[in-house]
Amino acid sequence: MSRARINPSILSADFANFQSEFATIANSDLIHVDVMDNNFVPNLTFGLPMVQRMQQITPKPLDVHLMIANVDKWAPGYAETGAFSVTFHAEASANPVQLARKLRSIGARAGVAIKPGTAVDGFLEDLAEFDQLLVMTVEPGFGGQALIEDTLAKVSTARRRIDQEKLDVWLQVDGGIDESNIQRVAELGADTFVAGSAVFKSADRAKQIQNLRELAEIGISHRH
16 A cells, blocks of 8 residues: 655745744655746745755755746756755646656656646656656645645546556645545545645644544545
8 A cells, every 4th residue: 555645835834934844744754845936826935045945954855846937947956956856837848758857867756737727638648757746636826725626537537547557656636635635535546645724724733744644544545
């Protein structure tokens, strides 16, 4: 059975106190870092210098999610700075497979993300070129949104292809994931879960991460 990964999204953290915030999520698997440029999405967060600093203050691997335009130009810099995983949006790349190969050659895991309105079918043939497929379950740009149910069919479709071809591809979901739905989404096929508000609004974040992980693993164990 594959193990569920819980990646808290620091979009919901206190930006002025990352070091102390990271300490509260020490039992997470990776830290999900949302980079937004106020162009590809209507919000602005932080860029490469901040990600470089995060690398210095946490031993946790960074799961960088680039919600930026012109990603073919900018993504390699995040791999070069040592990010464990760099995920970019298919909608922002001229050649997703070529960019993934570039990121992998630098030494990062390469992920491709698709927005709720983007079909997954066009990526199934090339899944082996990626280390992670991120199915956005909300429109990217802001935390605290409710999961869009229509996106979950893409999770099931991708899981079938990953299993059929026995691929080593992480299937990540991001948006509206919490204790009310994570087990169901895991059963449909996801194994890597971005959780922002569900973790950072919890009084005991470490306990919440463990709770989410246990629920997800129940879902994984119920797959047919």
